[in-house]
Amino acid sequence: MSRPRIVIVGAGFAGYRTARTLSRLTRGKADVTLLNPTDYFLYLPLLPQVAAGVLEPRRVTVSLSGTLPHVRLVLGQADRIDLDGRAVHYTDPEGGDGTLAYDRLVLAAGSVNKLLPIPGVAEHAHGFRSLPEALYLRDHVTRQIELAAAADDAGSRAARCTFVVVGAGYTGTEVAAHGQLFTDAQVRGHPLRQGLRPRWMLLDVAPRVLPELDERLSATADRVLRERGVDVRMGTSVKEATHDGVLLTDGEFVETRSLVWCVGVRPDPLAASLGLPMERGRLLVDPNLRVPGRPEVFACGDAAAVPDLEKPGGYTPMTAQHAWRQGRVAGLNVAASLGRGGGELRPYRHSDLGFVVDLGGVKAAANPLGVPLSGPVAGAVTRGYHLAAMPGNRVRVAADWLLDAVLPRQAVQLGLVRSWSVPLDTASPELARMPGGPRHAGGTDAPGRRGADGRELGQIVAGPEARRQAGGRSGPGAATADDTGDGPVPDGPGEAAGGARPGSEPAKNQPGGEPAKNQPGGEPARNQPGGEPAKEQPTPEPPADQPPPGPGVAPGPVKRSDHSAEGDS
Numbered sequence: 332m333s334r335p336r337i338v339i340v341g342a343g344f345a346g347y348r349t350a351r352t353l354s355r356l357t358r359g360k361a362d363v364t365l366l367n368p369t370d371y372f373l374y375l376p377l378l379p380q381v382a383a384g385v386l387e388p389r390r391v392t393v394s395l396s397g398t399l400p401h402v403r404l405v406l407g408q409a410d411r412i413d414l415d416g417r418a419v420h421y422t423d424p425e426g427g428d429g430t431l432a433y434d435r436l437v438l439a440a441g442s443v444n445k446l447l448p449i450p451g452v453a454e455h456a457h458g459f460r461s462l463p464e465a466l467y468l469r470d471h472v473t474r475q476i477e478l479a480a481a482a483d484d485a486g487s488r489a490a491r492c493t494f495v496v497v498g499a500g501y502t503g504t505e506v507a508a509h510g511q512l513f514t515d516a517q518v519r520g521h522p523l524r525q526g527l528r529p530r531w532m533l534l535d536v537a538p539r540v541l542p543e544l545d546e547r548l549s550a551t552a553d554r555v556l557r558e559r560g561v562d563v564r565m566g567t568s569v570k571e572a573t574h575d576g577v578l579l580t581d582g583e584f585v586e587t588r589s590l591v592w593c594v595g596v597r598p599d600p601l602a603a604s605l606g607l608p609m610e611r612g613r614l615l616v617d618p619n620l621r622v623p624g625r626p627e628v629f630a631c632g633d634a635a636a637v638p639d640l641e642k643p644g645g646y647t648p649m650t651a652q653h654a655w656r657q658g659r660v661a662g663l664n665v666a667a668s669l670g671r672g673g674g675e676l677r678p679y680r681h682s683d684l685g686f687v688v689d690l691g692g693v694k695a696a697a698n699p700l701g702v703p704l705s706g707p708v709a710g711a712v713t714r715g716y717h718l719a720a721m722p723g724n725r726v727r728v729a730a731d732w733l734l735d736a737v738l739p740r741q742a743v744q745l746g747l748v749r750s751w752s753v754p755l756d757t758a759s760p761e762l763a764r765m766p767g768g769p770r771h772a773g774g775t776d777a778p779g780r781r782g783a784d785g786r787e788l789g790q791i792v793a794g795p796e797a798r799r800q801a802g803g804r805s806g807p808g809a810a811t812a813d814d815t816g817d818g819p820v821p822d823g824p825g826e827a828a829g830g831a832r833p834g835s836e837p838a839k840n841q842p843g844g845e846p847a848k849n850q851p852g853g854e855p856a857r858n859q860p861g862g863e864p865a866k867e868q869p870t871p872e873p874p875a876d877q878p879p880p881g882p883g884v885a886p887g888p889v890k891r892s893d894h895s896a897e898g899d900s
Contacts, residue, residue, distance in 0.1 A: 334360060336433050336435070337362065337363045337665060337669075338431045338432075338435070339363070339366065339436075340366050340409050340437065340439060341367060341632070342369075343375075343441040344632060345439040345441070345633075345655070347399075348657075348658025348659050348661075349659075351399060351722070352662025353402070353665060354401045356666040356671055357671055359401055361669060363402045363403065364402070364433075365399065365405065367395065367405075367407075368424075368761055371395060372392065373391060374391045374393070374717075378461075378502075379465075379506050379508075379509045381466070381469065382466075382509065382513075383469070383512065383691065383740075384469060384742065385740070389724075390724050391462070393722050405421070405423075405429070407421035407423040408421055409601055412604070414605065414625060414628070417432060418430050419431045419433065419436070435628075435668065436627060437661055438614065439661070441632055441633050442460070442634070443598075443599055443600070443759075444757075450570075450572070452592065453756045454572070455573065455590055456592040456755050457471075457750070457755055459506060459591060460760040464753050466748045467748040472494065473744045474744050475492065476491070476492065476524065477744075478491055480521070490575070490588055492527050493530045493532070493585060494530070494589040494591065495587050495591065496534070496593055497568060497594055498594040499535035499540045499541065499563075499565070501688060504552055504690075507531050507561050508552075508555065508689075508691045508694075511529070511561050511691075514529035517742045530560075531561045532561070533556065533564070534567050534579070536565075536567070538566065540552050541688065541696075543648075545698060545703065548696045551696040551703075555690045556690070559691075569590070572590055597612055599758065607622060608623070610636035610646060614636065616629070616637055617638070618637070619660075619678055620664060626668070629664065629665055631654065631657035631658055631679075632653075632654035632657060637653070637657060640678060641682050653681065655720070660679045664676045684699065685699040685700055688713070689717075694706065694709075695712070696709055697712045697716075699716075748763050752764040752765065
């Protein structure tokens with residue numbers, strides 16, 4: 332008799348914990364396969380410290396193949412799940428197609444950046460959900476400080492030294508807190524920059540910072556941020572984003588080159604593509620994490636709407652704490668459904684043990700077991716919690732913390748991740764876009780920004796079922812505006828995420844718009860077949876922050892050519 336086949340989609344907190352649990356329980360008695368776009372598990376809570384130069388990037392990653400014995404790792408991105416055929420269809424990093432058959436499926440696809448219909452945000456903002464986005468922000472902040480120090484114009488210096496963070500939940504609060512320390516250190520340590528005044532702004536329509544936490548923790552975080560110099564503005568958000576700055580909902584225009592989008596997350600669109608009952612973009616499951624009507628399918632983490640047995644009638648929030656614990660229960664229940672591990676399926680039940688918010692330096696806000704803490708004591712508790720929760724790299728992380736306490740940070744930009752390679756509108760924030768993507772029959776299949784229908788713009792869809800007839804991982808409810816996130820953000824008028832403003836004329840070379848010259852269906856450009864020959868001209872150099880020319884260049888929020896090419900926009 333063949334061994335049962337278990338496929339886990341996603342290696343976030345829920346997927347990684349599921350795989351680790353099954354690795355221990357099955358021990359070769361089942362074929363466990365983990366499908367994930369990257370070969371590492373990312374410990375998201377420490378990502379702000381990567382952006383601020385406290386931790387090196389590899390410190391917050393844990394090798395999947397190195398820590399999950401008896402688990403087969405398959406690198407790829409799930410495109411479609413055939414529930415009746417019990418198969419997962421995916422695309423590997425080089426563009427090849429693959430299929431994984433299963434007897435048990437665990438959907439733990441996680442979440443992506445939440446998008447709202449606010450004009451200009453998709454083009455000019457960057458999210459903070461992945462390692463490439465953190466590396467980009469670290470380089471970008473350093474670059475802006477260096478360019479500001481060399482600028483002669485006072486207005487340009489002020490704009491480059493202004494950093495706007497939208498969303499005062501966990502992520503946004505920690506990014507602003509660490510960012511202010513990071514830029515202050517860069518200015519303080521360089522004589523030519525001492526006249527600069529880095530300014531960090533934290534915006535949210537909520538009435539207070541960290542609205543989902545206890546008011547005492549919220550007050551502690553607010554006080555630390557304001558004492559540090561962060562411009563905290565509650566009840567305010569972005570009305571429109573442009574190349575030169577952001578227009579706030581209170582009417583003020585803030586000149587800036589940096590807009591960090593931390594308004595929350597939405598479930599991965601893969602869950603909605605299954606056509607099963609949903610709850611605000613999440614797949615409905617029973618307390619045992621099983622999909623009703625599909626006993627072979629389990630779901631956990633941000634992709635699943637898990638009933639909250641501690642609060643009847645509600646669902647567990649999309650937090651790492653719940654995802655981690657749900658992963659263990661999912662692993663136990665999958666093993667039990669196969670007759671492994673003993674016992675019956677168990678319901679997921681968990682009461683919060685407290686929360687921690689790292690505010691940089693020795694400052695933090697925490698309430699372990701309901702006891703509110705602040706200052707250095709809270710900082711020690713916060714770091715202790717992270718070390719205990721991390722599944723690896725504890726010694727390396729502790730060593731980086733020690734070095735950061737006694738040595739100045741290295742404020743250098745490596746240029747490994749550029750603005751166009753980390754678009755806000757993407758179903759795969761964990762993957763940086765590359766110039767020239769994998770090829771498929773019929774043309775280039777370069778990963779890039781996805782439009783409102785889920786299809787990647789500029790992508791020629793080919794392959795099985797015409798790439799699920801829609802391209803990418805989309806489905807009904809894939810871009811709901813009321814998904815769970817860090818904090819409430821108003822539905823703004825105007826531009827839909829990744830699309831054109833309602834009522835406006837589509838741009839050239841965009842879906843529904845007039846084709847640009849030298850594009851399919853457009854007027855031939857000069858010196859092209861069918862066009863007017865042009866005089867010989869030297870080949871222009873592309874801007875520093877745009878992908879090199881060539882087939883398969885990934886579209887996205889690239890540097891606009893009608894503005895100064897200094898730095899990222």
